[in-house]
Amino acid sequence: MPKPLDGKVALVSGAGKNIGRAIALHLARDGAAIVVNGRSDAAALAAMVAEIEAMGGKAIPVLADVSDQAAVERMAAEAVDRLGGIDIVVSNAGLRRQTPFLDMGLAEWREILSVALDGAFILAKATVPHMIRRGGGAIVALSGISTHLGTPNRCHVSASKAGLEGLMRALAIELAPHGITCNCVSPGSVDTVRGAAAGARPSTLGDRTIPLGRKASVDDIAATVRHLAGPEGGYITGQTIHVNGGLFLT
Secondary structure, three states, X not given: OOOOOOOOEEEEOOOOOHHHHHHHHHHHHOOOEEEEEEOOOHHHHHHHHHHHHHOOOXXXXXXXXXXXXXXXXXXXXXXHHHHOOOOEEEEOOOOOOOOOHHHOOHHHHHHHHHHHOHHHHHHHHHHHHHHHHHOOEEEEEEOOOHHHHXXXXXXXXXXXXXXXXXXXXXXXXXXXXXXXXXXXXXXXXEOOOOOHHHOOOOHHXXXXXXXXXXXXXXXXXXXXXXXXXXXXXXXXXXXXXXXXXXXOOO
């Protein structure tokens, strides 16, 4: 039977683990060929490609730092050369740090923004022309609940995600004539394995009770991204979709 994303090519940044991995698998199960992107863990990307191929899908691994414009342009070119084009971009790569504002240096501030915000801009610049040639597409960026709650020790992360939501709203209007939708998904507390650099979960989240009684699974987040990236989400653009079990209400 035909799948909803047959013939589509999706580029997922930060796809080696956690939410990015789940997103890549959801898109692949519905027929999309996947560009599995990560910055440094080649083994994780290779394992992802093998998993997608084992279920009958198609994928290629591409190591590229999304804050490096030349590397992202090469990745986009490789996607077109090997998979035929680009239809879906999921801007998931990001860095998390826990640093009090008074202890934060400009270098750390810039490092965080360079991935989540600059990286989304660079990805869009490199891929949108290919989407236009294919007649449209979808961009989905991963934001986060801490931006909306106000979270201590993460002002750089919050600023990067707030900027990301603004970027998606602006691109939604500018790219609409080309048939390209642009949205953010904002997860709440997600049951993932946190890297050492991310630190403990922010206290702002720990002090709240999730009305639905559990953390999100990575599949909860991936399902929302999949909806926005596919034909079912074709009339949704410029939005931030909160997936948080009632932890934050818009």
